Amino acid sequence: MKLARDFYDRDTETVARELLGMHLVRRGTGAERRGRIVEVEAYVGAHDLASHSSKGVTARTRVMYGPPGHAYVYLIYGIHHCLNVVTEPEGHGAAVLLRALEPLSGIAGNTRGPGLLCRAMGIDRSFDGLDLSGDLLFIEDPGGRDAPEIVAAPRIGVDYAGEWAQRPLRFYLRDNAWVSRRDRSNRGRG
Template sequence: MQKLPRSFYARDTVMVAKELLGKYLVHRSDDVEQVARIVEVEAYLGEHDLASHSSRGRTGRTEIMFGPPGYAYVYLIYGMHCCMNVVTEPEGHAAAVLLRALEPVAHVSSHTRGPGLLCKAMGIDRKLNGHDLESDNFFLGALPDAEPVSIVAGPRVGVAYAGSWADELLRFYIRDNPFVSGGKTLRKPSGVIQ
């Protein structure tokens, strides 16, 4: 497996989000290598995106989003679930891609349909916030002979507070993949885009 280079992340967030589909998340801990394929993501475009954490400006929580691309932004929601994002675009832009669902490949036995569940299954917690995804123990990679995927776009989940940004088609997933998270937005997708 080839580790994704920093230049992969230092691009347009929507492009990165779509190209993350079919790539692999690898977490090595306690001599165990967990591997899962990324099948669903959401793009958060920066400070102007009212659904993004960075829309409230630079804070202790969002500092990682303003940093260089290719780092993990891991945060706690509802006081109990971790969610993992991948920081994208040039430093200072504060954009990221949320990982929403994974297809287990190796040493992953728990549910991975949903951002909190996938973090729990992959042993991802806030200790990995700010972790360099160029490391050898926690990274995203690709197989050199990977087949292209068919991508479906729809609105993001749980961002009704963001006004018109709630309707933006910034959730992407692999068409017909059984590991995509549930929800009515997926039962009635907006369309296949690739």
């Protein structure tokens, strides 16, 4: 079952945790591509110094401030696309970065890391602002899942964000082989 808009219109950290185990589905390129979400990062709003929204509304961040349940796709280092899902009410500027997928079908290539995930799923800037309730790109609940064991850890690559860099806002499925990087600290349970 495709996730409804109200799933995304909630607290970003809650949405991030609950996205784990859901399926990201990409259609429209021949064979359907499907992967299980195993790692995410929460960017909780303009007050979060690691978030793009901390700089306010710009051409790049406009989608983050829009309605929940849309894709926010940006380019980093001029070569890697990253897929986020917009969360919380319009005007808040929050999103969840999808960091890693466990390939299920139609995926050729590594999906350990946000840039590799987008490459394997065929996601680029043309998806920025896409409504995730459509048929091209969406997230669905496969149903019948056991409650996953979730690890909470600091986000990756946000050292510039001061105290926000160490907040445990990265979540992943414990012992999943497709996670991009495991936390080496003892804080590991979430």
